[in-house]
Amino acid sequence: MTAEVLYVIGDGAGVPDNDVPEGLSNKDLVALYRRLVLLRTFDERAVALQRQGRIGTYALYWGEEGTQAGPLYACDDRDWLFPSYRQNAIGVLRGVAPSTVLAWWRGYGGRHGFWNPREHRTAPICVPIATHLPHAVGLAWAAKIRREPVASIAWFGDGATSEGDWHEAMNFASVFKVATVFFCVNNQWAISTPFSKQTATETISEKAAAYAMPGVRVDGFDPLACYAATSQALERGRNGGGPTLIEAFCYRLGAHGTADDPKLYRDESEAQRWRTLEPVNRMASYLLRLGVLDDDDLQSIGAEAKKTIAQAVHEMEAIAQPGREILFDHVYASGRPWSFDEGLAELQGTDRPPAVKPLAPQPGPSTGDAEAPAGT
Amino acid sequence: MTAEVLYVIGDGAGVPDNDVPEGLSNKDLVALYRRLVLLRTFDERAVALQRQGRIGTYALYWGEEGTQAGPLYACDDRDWLFPSYRQNAIGVLRGVAPSTVLAWWRGYGGRHGFWNPREHRTAPICVPIATHLPHAVGLAWAAKIRREPVASIAWFGDGATSEGDWHEAMNFASVFKVATVFFCVNNQWAISTPFSKQTATETISEKAAAYAMPGVRVDGFDPLACYAATSQALERGRNGGGPTLIEAFCYRLGAHGTADDPKLYRDESEAQRWRTLEPVNRMASYLLRLGVLDDDDLQSIGAEAKKTIAQAVHEMEAIAQPGREILFDHVYASGRPWSFDEGLAELQGTDRPPAVKPLAPQPGPSTGDAEAPAGT
Amino acid sequence: MVEALNLGLRQVMAKDDRVVVLGQDIAQTGGVFRVTAGLLDEFGGDRVIDTPLAEAGIVGSAIGMSLYGMLPVAEIQFDAFVYPGFEQIVVHAARYAWRTRGECPASIVVRIPYGGGVRAPELHSDCPEALFTHVPGLKVVSPSTPGDARNMLVAAILDPDPVIFMEPKRIYRSIRGDVSDELPFPITSSDDIYNNAIAHARTARNGDDLAVFTYGATVPLCMDAAAALSADEGVEARVVDLRSLYPLDADAITAAASACGRALVVHEAPRMAGIGAEVSSLIHERVMADLEAPVGRVTGFDVPSPQFANEDDYLPSVDRIVAGARAVLSW
Amino acid sequence: MVEALNLGLRQVMAKDDRVVVLGQDIAQTGGVFRVTAGLLDEFGGDRVIDTPLAEAGIVGSAIGMSLYGMLPVAEIQFDAFVYPGFEQIVVHAARYAWRTRGECPASIVVRIPYGGGVRAPELHSDCPEALFTHVPGLKVVSPSTPGDARNMLVAAILDPDPVIFMEPKRIYRSIRGDVSDELPFPITSSDDIYNNAIAHARTARNGDDLAVFTYGATVPLCMDAAAALSADEGVEARVVDLRSLYPLDADAITAAASACGRALVVHEAPRMAGIGAEVSSLIHERVMADLEAPVGRVTGFDVPSPQFANEDDYLPSVDRIVAGARAVLSW
């Protein structure tokens, strides 16, 4: 870890702890830790579900919980979140049912797999890289036009910074001085592409200069550093200071997704080395050092999260595969094209294929057995 | 003009001249001046032709000749040029017939309005903003793969830096370290949009930092400063040093195009002030100061250019409006879709509409008289 | 038509402060075609916004604004410059309702002046409308009269779904006609606005010998062709202005085709997989038994829209429409 | 099919050093679907290139490379991720020949794994092929067998025009078949490669009762449907694999439709202004007199491709194809 990376939590040995960021009480620290554990539990369980064929390809975020729960803890309830697929469960911290997120990965649509963004101020999971960034800008811009102190925060990866949409969003945000936090999780990999082949700069944060925007680089494995940087950025944004680019420097500890095999392109011993820095245990040790929590607390927080997620899995699996009519639902908010009724009638005139098992497509002479794709 | 803008030619009064850039003999200075005058003459004539209804809407570059002839003078014959609509006549300095360029503006296609880029190492005029930049990168990259010392240079405006393609091209160029010169003509306007609303940075050149690329800012009204910066950039590029961003800071002295009326959005007295810095007279005064040319020389260079362009106008007007079959020519290089022959037959079964006059669309009850658009 | 569009914007902006307009050169100058002229003065810089030069940024931030409850109207300067914003339209605008249980449709309008005939340089004359109709989740409309232009634009803005609003720039100024201040629907609610003002085709001319389906800038040409057919050979063509390109008004289309027994589709865009192909298939599928001839098509050719000296060769002319009609009539 | 594509790339790269491949995750790992596996080792990092994550950059720099004389093959990771590269394809790849007197066509191939059926998340199942066919200046092809995949890919690379090469990812691995090393045309020249290996439709099954037109992943489904029709009711369907989507092999299409008197078009993409609409119109226009029923269409619906648990409801099934065939047969 290079020197310019801001951090709060030391390693309990040579690297000293810094002060708890302003405004965080012990209660906050515990609440934040609880969220980290919930996210972790969700993620681990989702990976297991995928292995068991109970959900489809899944984009795990193991190790990136601090880049999610940390910044989110800095947000007001009225601020809007714009996650990518990697922050797929962040809505859970805003009240989205975890079963809904799991159902999304199980391939369910409609009300089973999606939520109402306005209810949770959380945009849908964004799959096409960097395309949600202009939305985050537009949203904060609208709030600014209405003179409402609402900010937006958008998460994206190191790879996303190469897309044109990233650039256009950064430029719009800085020209119109909107309160958007651009939160880059630089986990140093975009599927198989290492950071060094993604861009020529040494950091992401220095790219902020091209937009006359403040850029900060924090330890992405440190939830409190992520919190603190975001908190400052939001305050600046709400006071008319415009957007901020935050680079949370870390490492993608797991595979890109459950269909990806990192051994094809990287030395897993490198991942092992970074693994010691992962945020959940790190935060736990810190709280133990501070005396804010003890081992029993850790245990019960872990157990509570497990229960929540177990319940979510149960709920998810209780959802029946949506009926065929779902294809035509909510495509338009007003007016149903005549072809939808024709399509439904056409479907109803034929036998319905057996229910889809996420990773076991119906074998047969002609529908396929293409391997599950590695991209998400 | 702010201090950090590099220049060579002073104002003959308080601002002293700097040294002639290395490698330029007096002969070179004269050759470069000749080119400036040729470009100027072309441009002025084209504007007049448009006024007379002999060509269509035209994107004038009055005052930007130095940003074209200067950098080009630094290029090898094997280097490739990627102009935007604003550098529409730059191919002329590479041997493209000026009548071909004029014919393009007259709305002629095929061999009348286009040239063979390989013959002149000059890409076609690019209309959609910033989209030619990835081409410049790909070309220099191909040369690099082939171990050939060929560079590319692409021109674009301040507005173009807002497009995603600009960013993607900059990033690719720096990642693959290709010999591309990104030459930004910052004339401070994108149609009616001032530079201050286009981006939040004070300069374009500082954006190079986001790509770990050298960025320089030169006086865009100074052909020699443009030359010198490009010359250094090309040398670096050819030696494996990768791309460079050059910002030629100037001012759009004329309208955006012949259909644009700048009075709608800017104070023309500002343009008047900048006008005194325009490159052709500035270069002439400089050469007079240096004693490289005298008034007679200036006169004869001017006359020579006029003759060339007059001849070009003559040639352009001698071109008959292309036949209807041209619609179907060269759409594909191999294989002619059957629908093309059907289309031609359909056309031949009807009377041909009268020849198109560039700015006098056929009036009639239903074809239109929409005003000529201001965009190019 | 320009004045009518301008009027519509002013009317809806005055009544509903969720409406904002944004795009390149639209505020200070009122747009390349002056459709937004005067709006900046009337509604201020918060609601009439000149943006940087970036179409994905424009469409994308409009989507974000709509998520916050605004009704943004984005202008694309010319047809072919919508392509850098294409991804935002396809992967987001078209799918936001679907992705949010119908709760948060991308309530945006993307205004696109389109088509040739204005003697403009390359890439200022594209007709990309069929591309948008092939993308599920969008509504795609194109008016051909000033009255329709105003009414349809207001309706598109109030309609909660994303509407690609194709403006036939060739007839921006040639087709004039008084547009009353009165709107045919209440401006305060979006209820049923789809049915009232977006969904239906318009019979522009009556006739029972041949149904001609068209939209946008080719409507007046089809009217001229119909007049010529009537004068020259006593054939009465019914001209149907489709208005909504997606969804198509299938019932109106098949009814007109059935009634006439012969039909022709006319548009400026390329033929291959265009609107004409869909209208033709639809008619054959539904009422082939009523037809006395296959449905004909007069369209742009499958070539890039040419440099403007040859654009009259490319654009469907009255002559070509008449010839196409004759071919259907004499089959 | 994956192995066949890989073989084709290796064969053409070995013979012609102008060929380079570039895209996301294609070198080091051999691509998400392993189509480019092993190429990096065989041809080195100059010719097998992992790029940054930017599709306009990928397509755009491929165009620039082709201007310098290379023959780049760009991979788009999944169908819906081609949209950020759409502008480069439409305004440049499609028009470079036209804009350079035919001297410098954009000699690129854009490989796009497309379509549903692999249980992938949102936006990994699009079928955008019709969009490309509507854009003049492109060739658009889609193979349905390993042999065709190899031959058509090699031909597409050697062909001087830009080719959008749509790979039906659903049958990447299900359809196997030995592909001989031998190519049916010389790999050293692009002469006539268009006619030899790109332009023509293929009769996948003979029959005279009904012509079924399709391409890509729905070809095997149509074969199954044809077998069912034959077994159940003695109807012999001719299955025509279009292979080239632009230009269409109009003569083969009309000949088959005429011979059978009844026809059906099948594809996975949405119906509105899709390939099916064009094939249907074409048949009616040219040989309506030979038809005993209107041409039918079995296609994806005009909705976003659904979350994967419902994708089998969306994708044309053998059942739906049979039902569509019966409707045409019993008309």
Ligand SMILES: Cc1ncc(C[n+]2csc(CCOP(=O)(O)OP(=O)(O)O)c2C)c(N)n1
């Ligand atoms: C426009 C687009 N292109 C390609 C992809 C396929 N894809 C999915 S994730 C990914 C890598 C993203 O890397 P990064 O931005 O670093 O985020 P991370 O996955 O590391 O969180 C790619 C190429 C996509 N989803 N969208």
Ligand SMILES: Cc1ncc(C[n+]2csc(CCOP(=O)(O)OP(=O)(O)O)c2C)c(N)n1
């Ligand atoms: C993609 C795209 N969007 C919009 C336009 C319309 N347009 C033509 S020139 C122009 C302004 C360009 O400004 P700048 O890049 O500064 O170049 P300048 O004209 O000043 O040379 C615009 C918006 C276009 N040509 N392409």
Ligand SMILES: [Mg+2]
């Ligand atoms: Mg990453």
Ligand SMILES: [Mg+2]
């Ligand atoms: Mg400019």
